[in-house]
Amino acid sequence: MSRHQSVNSQTQQDHSYRMALNQYLQYWRRQDDLYWSEAQHGARERTLWTVTCYLANVAYGTGHASTKGQAKERAAQQTLAMLNYQQSAAWNMGCSTTWVAADTRSYTYQGY
Numbered sequence: 001m002s003r004h005q006s007v008n009s010q011t012q013q014d015h016s017y018r019m020a021l022n023q024y025l026q027y028w029r030r031q032d033d034l035y036w037s038e039a040q041h042g043a044r045e046r047t048l049w050t051v052t053c054y055l056a057n058v059a060y061g062t063g064h065a066s067t068k069g070q071a072k073e074r075a076a077q078q079t080l081a082m083l084n085y086q087q088s089a090a091w092n093m094g095c096s097t098t099w100v101a102a103d104t105r106s107y108t109y110q111g112y
Contacts, residue, residue: 017076
């Protein structure tokens with residue numbers, strides 16, 4: 001594999017969680033609920049980025065890395081994990097939802 005191919009693979013891999021999160025939000029038509037906060041810490045040579053992903057004003061995932069893109073990717077990964085967990089919990093409780101968020105107003109009780 002050439003250096004160019006490995007860089008392209010890494011770039012595609014770096015964006016996979018962000019793309020999955022965007023696809024999830026587009027499916028539920030909730031992409032407007034997404035925003036990111038970004039902070040840069042440390043000296044220029046040793047910069048650390050902290051990025052937090054918010055959905056409907058609730059912090060879902062935070063990532064730390066030496067680049068903003070990597071930190072955003074890690075925050076997206078944590079956000080997807082939290083959404084998966086919430087969706088699993090909702091289904092196990094007998095609920096269905098069109099939007100899994102921290103507020104329970106969006107849940108519809110399926111009954112027994």
